Amino acid sequence: MKALKLDRNAIGQWLSNMAGERDIYAPASDGPAKGTWTLLTDYSMPEIKPGVPARPVKNFLFPQPETLLKFSIVPTDPDCCLPSEPEENGRKNVVFGVRPCDARSIGLNALACKADTYYQANMDKNAIIGLTCSQVCSTCFCSETGGSPMGTEGCDVSLTEIDGRYIARAMTERGEELLALAESFGKEVTDSDFSAVEALEERARSGSDEIRNPEEQLRKKDLMELYNAPFWQELADRCINCGACTFLCPTCYCFDIQDETLHGKGRRIRCQDSCMFPLFTLHASGHNPRGQKIQRVRNRFMHKMKYFPDRFGPISCVGCGRCVRDCPVNIDIREVMRSLLNFHDMGSVTP
Amino acid sequence: MSTVNEKITEKIRSEAQRLLSTGEVAAFIGYEAGSLPMSVRPFVARKQEDASRLVWNSFCVLNLANYLPALLKSFEPPRRPGDPPPEGPLPKVGILATGCWSRNIVVQIKENQVDRDRVVIVGVPSRGMVSARKVKEAVGERDIQTCIEEDHSLKICGEGFEQELNRWDVVRDNCKTCVHPDPVIYDILIGDPAGERQVQDRFAQVDEIEHKSLEERWNWFADSFSSCVRCYACRNACPLCYCPTCFVDDSRPQWVGKSTEQTDTMLFHILRAYHCAGRCTDCGSCESVCPVGIPMRLLTKKLNKDVLEMYGSEAGMSLDEPLPLTTYNPADPQGFVLTEKSEKGGDR
Amino acid sequence: MGTTSEKNWEPKIVAFLCNWCSYAGADLAGVSRFQYPPNIRIIRLPCSGRVSANMILDALRSGADGVLVSGCHPGDCHYISGNLFARRRFALLNNLLEFVGIEPGRVNFSWVSASEGEQFAEVVKEVTDKVKKLGPSTRLVKRIG
Numbered sequence: 072m073k074a075l076k077l078d079r080n081a082i083g084q085w086l087s088n089m090a091g092e093r094d095i096y097a098p099a100s101d102g103p104a105k106g107t108w109t110l111l112t113d114y115s116m117p118e119i120k121p122g123v124p125a126r127p128v129k130n131f132l133f134p135q136p137e138t139l140l141k142f143s144i145v146p147t148d149p150d151c152c153l154p155s156e157p158e159e160n161g162r163k164n165v166v167f168g169v170r171p172c173d174a175r176s177i178g179l180n181a182l183a184c185k186a187d188t189y190y191q192a193n194m195d196k197n198a199i200i201g202l203t204c205s206q207v208c209s210t211c212f213c214s215e216t217g218g219s220p221m222g223t224e225g226c227d228v229s230l231t232e233i234d235g236r237y238i239a240r241a242m243t244e245r246g247e248e249l250l251a252l253a254e255s256f257g258k259e260v261t262d263s264d265f266s267a268v269e270a271l272e273e274r275a276r277s278g279s280d281e282i283r284n285p286e287e288q289l290r291k292k293d294l295m296e297l298y299n300a301p302f303w304q305e306l307a308d309r310c311i312n313c314g315a316c317t318f319l320c321p322t323c324y325c326f327d328i329q330d331e332t333l334h335g336k337g338r339r340i341r342c343q344d345s346c347m348f349p350l351f352t353l354h355a356s357g358h359n360p361r362g363q364k365i366q367r368v369r370n371r372f373m374h375k376m377k378y379f380p381d382r383f384g385p386i387s388c389v390g391c392g393r394c395v396r397d398c399p400v401n402i403d404i405r406e407v408m409r410s411l412l413n414f415h416d417m418g419s420v421t422p
Numbered sequence: 423m424s425t426v427n428e429k430i431t432e433k434i435r436s437e438a439q440r441l442l443s444t445g446e447v448a449a450f451i452g453y454e455a456g457s458l459p460m461s462v463r464p465f466v467a468r469k470q471e472d473a474s475r476l477v478w479n480s481f482c483v484l485n486l487a488n489y490l491p492a493l494l495k496s497f498e499p500p501r502r503p504g505d506p507p508p509e510g511p512l513p514k515v516g517i518l519a520t521g522c523w524s525r526n527i528v529v530q531i532k533e534n535q536v537d538r539d540r541v542v543i544v545g546v547p548s549r550g551m552v553s554a555r556k557v558k559e560a561v562g563e564r565d566i567q568t569c570i571e572e573d574h575s576l577k578i579c580g581e582g583f584e585q586e587l588n589r590w591d592v593v594r595d596n597c598k599t600c601v602h603p604d605p606v607i608y609d610i611l612i613g614d615p616a617g618e619r620q621v622q623d624r625f626a627q628v629d630e631i632e633h634k635s636l637e638e639r640w641n642w643f644a645d646s647f648s649s650c651v652r653c654y655a656c657r658n659a660c661p662l663c664y665c666p667t668c669f670v671d672d673s674r675p676q677w678v679g680k681s682t683e684q685t686d687t688m689l690f691h692i693l694r695a696y697h698c699a700g701r702c703t704d705c706g707s708c709e710s711v712c713p714v715g716i717p718m719r720l721l722t723k724k725l726n727k728d729v730l731e732m733y734g735s736e737a738g739m740s741l742d743e744p745l746p747l748t749t750y751n752p753a754d755p756q757g758f759v760l761t762e763k764s765e766k767g768g769d770r
Numbered sequence: 771m772g773t774t775s776e777k778n779w780e781p782k783i784v785a786f787l788c789n790w791c792s793y794a795g796a797d798l799a800g801v802s803r804f805q806y807p808p809n810i811r812i813i814r815l816p817c818s819g820r821v822s823a824n825m826i827l828d829a830l831r832s833g834a835d836g837v838l839v840s841g842c843h844p845g846d847c848h849y850i851s852g853n854l855f856a857r858r859r860f861a862l863l864n865n866l867l868e869f870v871g872i873e874p875g876r877v878n879f880s881w882v883s884a885s886e887g888e889q890f891a892e893v894v895k896e897v898t899d900k901v902k903k904l905g906p907s908t909r910l911v912k913r914i915g
């Protein structure tokens with residue numbers, strides 16, 4: 072696959088070349104929108120702070136809101152009540168500076184969204200330019216979830232900073248095409264550059280994380296035992312059932328569909344939803360199968376750590392640490408993961 | 423030499439231990455140490471051994487009164503609507519309360535969410551809580567690995583840096599402008615009352631916005647609320663928000679749409695703030711928990727300012743006074759009413 | 771609410787009127803043939819105390835160019851004090867809306883009694899003039915494309 076060495080100026084030039092065809096987004100480093108993915112207008116290497124920005128990359132895959140269809144409810148309209156496709160501007164995006172954990176989340180969510188044509192279309196629309204991490208922050212734990220600070224999964228192009236320059240590696244065909252736009256001014260990547268990247272990868276692999284491949288252990292555990300474990304109560308005691316964790320989590324993909332109508336026109340939209348909200352499971356009858364806080368708290372973690380791996384293989388968490396960082400009451404998924412892993416250490420009871 | 427907070431922690435532990443061991447309370451709401459620097463976690467101690475886990479420091483930003491109504495209810499036998507209230511004494515709950523938290527408990531009592539006889543309030547005069555956001559900004563958003571708190575300073579360390587901050591510099595804005603740091607009701611008081619504080623411009627932050635032009639105010643509102651993710655942490659961290667169904671969840675009529683488009687987000691914020699009018703104590707819980715730093719507290723602060731100016735009242739200062747929006751004065755100002763403007767005579 | 775071509779734009783104003791005074795006042799204005807602009811759409815409520823901020827904002831959200839809330843004069847409330855409680859809430863809402871940049875004059879309040887047909891017509895004229903000066907409402911208006 073293609074690889075180029077780009078300095079900061081070259082990145083700027085590359086961005087402006089790509090901007091001809093695509094809208095480019097990067098996390099804002101300042102101002103009221105700090106940490107939000109914002110349209111780049113100045114094509115120089117954006118300042119990207121260590122760690123993950125406030126908002127996850129899923130905002131491109133689950134836009135807020137996403138219009139699924141439009142309709143008219145005026146009885147005299149010939150196409151009254153017939154759904155029509157929302158018009159698109161046809162522009163594609165480049166999402167720039169995506170950290171490895173976020174990039175990896177795209178593929179994990181895709182496991183659950185295989186039949187979701189909107190998700191698939193958004194994967195197609197958004198090219199991902201990743202940036203590997205030279206600093207592992209105190210809330211990061213990607214390597215404990217199967218990722219790596221040097222990970223490239225989910226990226227079309229992956230950038231790695233080495234001595235102030237960026238080694239850009241194309242990871243997909245789409246990435247090849249994008250990187251071709253830097254071909255004329257990008258420098259050749261030397262063998263010593265490649266070995267520097269390899270050394271970083273090696274260092275990331277040999278990290279001192281205590282947990283490796285939690286999904287294997289979790290899959291072996293008995294679901295009902297975890298479900299009835301005693302530690303949920305203490306978490307529920309303090310959780311305030313906000314949606315901060317779910318809305319900021321790159322691997323929470325649940326949504327709510329609403330029909331909005333106004334003055335004879337209507338649209339069907341979907342927005343992110345949170346399993347922490349009572350409304351999430353409220354039935355039209357008034358019954359709520361997850362009416363209690365403890366049931367909702369348990370669901371979030373059981374979904375990520377048990378139901379998802381049982382069904383799809385990996386755990387549904389990429390270790391970005393956003394929920395750890397931003398939970399108002401310091402519910403720390405790393406502790407929950409340990410509680411789940413250590414629960415009934417004697418091995419699961421076979422039914 | 424132990425710090426002020428360590429001494430308070432000691433006393434909190436011994437009071438909680440006593441209350442739990444004598445069975446006076448069934449549970450005690452406090453804080454325990456968290457897993458990250460600058461984090462503590464609300465903690466419901468239910469056994470006397472739990473008391474030793476309680477801590478107190480400058481990061482206790484979430485208003486604990488938030489947990490009170492639901493926790494009290496959890497000790498009541500289940501009841502359907504229309505059933506008579508349970509007979510006999512019900513278990514009590516102990517809770518820590520600073521000035522603003524105690525005022526929120528007063529509001530909850532007045533709004534019949536909390537039975538005064540079922541709470542044991544352990545008052546702690548507040549020295550002002552620290553804004554983690556300000557600390558992060560002060561160290562240039564670098565990754566913080568440890569934070570050691572002294573009485574008047576914070577020592578922040580991370581990879582390749584060590585920085586000492588003056589504590590007061592990073593205290594939250596609401597605490598800096600707070601004039602009532604002492605609990606207004608309590609059963610036990612820990613530490614010495616601080617007395618009413620003199621604050622020059624309590625509402626300076628509000629004034630600053632009021633002085634802007636209409637266009638500037640609209641732009642301020644649009645810009646600074648635009649990145650709200652509608653997670654409702656601000657609502658859920660507020661001890662005033664106990665409605666079984668929030669207006670944001672109503673679907674017929676749907677007052678507020680679910681998306682993060684401008685109108686939906688703005689309506690959410692206007693109405694959330696407005697529902698707190700005359701009840702908000704400026705505890706800052708909402709602002710502190712917001713994951714993206716929305717200044718929604720300024721809206722409630724504006725309402726607090728108007729309530730004080732127009733009705734001479736502040737929420738939750740005493741059990742004997744009615745809440746400002748549950749009463750009226752025939753002479754209340756009404757210059758905003760078209761038919762009452764002085765220049766408009768009766769007959770024109 | 772139809773299209774608003776620049777030239778012949780006429781504001782749409784939602785009026786929340788209390789049943790006992792202002793609605794009766796509007797009725798009297800009609801019976802007495804006092805002319806007032808046809809821009810208002812009346813919603814009758816039992817009392818101005820029933821008008822909540824949700825309703826006022828819902829009118830703006832739905833594209834109303836102006837809102838008028840009108841009740842009995844203080845002291846004349848059919849329910850004795852409904853409008854006195856409401857007055858506090860309205861004052862706070864009025865200020866809060868201005869604080870976030872909603873144009874003064876979009877949302878209006880008045881007291882009109884059942885015998886003040888002429889005054890009702892005056893109030894409607896005044897509100898309509900104000901809203902016309904402000905132009906079509908854009909702030910807090912929901913758009914679904």
Ligand code: SF4
Pocket residue numbers: 316319320321322323375387388389390391392393394395404
């Ligand atoms: S669960 Fe938490 S750490 Fe895991 S991906 Fe989601 S936000 Fe990140």
Ligand code: SF4
Pocket residue numbers: 309310311312313314315316317347397398399400401402655
């Ligand atoms: S962010 Fe924390 S308090 Fe909020 S719902 Fe998630 S776990 Fe609960």
Ligand code: SF4
Pocket residue numbers: 485526659660661662698701702703704705706707708709719722
């Ligand atoms: S609105 Fe905010 S400041 Fe006011 S009481 Fe609620 S949480 Fe505290």
Ligand code: SF4
Pocket residue numbers: 649650651652653654655656657711712713714715716718
């Ligand atoms: S203001 Fe902050 S806490 Fe409140 S809903 Fe928005 S993002 Fe969440």
